[in-house]
Amino acid sequence: MKITVFLGAPGSGKGTQAKQLSDNNGFVHLSTGDMLRSAIKNQMPVGLKAKSFMDQGNLVPDSVMIELIEEALAPLPETSKVILDGFPRTVPQAEALDKKAKTQVSQAINFEVPEPVLVSRLTGRRTCPSCGESYHLVYIPPAKKDTCNKCGAGLIQRNDDCEEVVRRRLEVFKSQNQGLVDYFSNHKKLINLNANQPVNEIQNQIIKALNQ
Numbered sequence: 329m330k331i332t333v334f335l336g337a338p339g340s341g342k343g344t345q346a347k348q349l350s351d352n353n354g355f356v357h358l359s360t361g362d363m364l365r366s367a368i369k370n371q372m373p374v375g376l377k378a379k380s381f382m383d384q385g386n387l388v389p390d391s392v393m394i395e396l397i398e399e400a401l402a403p404l405p406e407t408s409k410v411i412l413d414g415f416p417r418t419v420p421q422a423e424a425l426d427k428k429a430k431t432q433v434s435q436a437i438n439f440e441v442p443e444p445v446l447v448s449r450l451t452g453r454r455t456c457p458s459c460g461e462s463y464h465l466v467y468i469p470p471a472k473k474d475t476c477n478k479c480g481a482g483l484i485q486r487n488d489d490c491e492e493v494v495r496r497r498l499e500v501f502k503s504q505n506q507g508l509v510d511y512f513s514n515h516k517k518l519i520n521l522n523a524n525q526p527v528n529e530i531q532n533q534i535i536k537a538l539n540q
């Protein structure tokens with residue numbers, strides 16, 4: 329199994345790039361954010377544990393995240409190419425992956441974006457609570473204000489996309505990410521990427537890095 333980790337702040341474009349790799353290049357995209365939100369929506373035990381941390385913009389504890397990701401990786405074939413988006417977020421999480429031969433990380437791509445750009449990207453996001461379609465007030469606006477193009481439901485801003493929580497999330501991220509950058513750099517697995525570029529250009533650079 330080849331596992332690539334996407335590192336980067338909320339709003340840095342990790343999910344967009346991972347989805348393209350999944351749709352066009354046969355990668356398995358595991359987004360821990362999506363997995364946690366699904367667990368919360370379905371009232372699963374791991375979701376209930378995580379909810380209070382996410383609502384405040386804090387990171388979910390290592391033990392919960394490790395359990396979540398190990399369960400997702402366990403059934404995958406050895407030939408799988410996996411993108412982990414949102415995991416690991418701490419050095420103990422990275423070490424937990426590397427302890428097992430099947431889950432050892434091959435590469436870690438670090439998405440670098442200036443903070444003002446991140447705040448704009450995150451606070452402008454809107455989601456349809458009915459069908460799950462995503463929008464952005466600047467980049468992907470709905471045809472009709474605050475209304476989903478697909479199903480006509482009213483769009484919402486997630487609690488963790490409000491500006492106060494966004495800034496808290498970015499502060500928490502910065503406090504944790506440097507350790508991960510150092511960890512993967514020390515293991516000769518880190519690739520730094522300027523993620524403040526057009527989506528297609530970023531995708532081309534990622535594919536080139538993954539093929540090296």
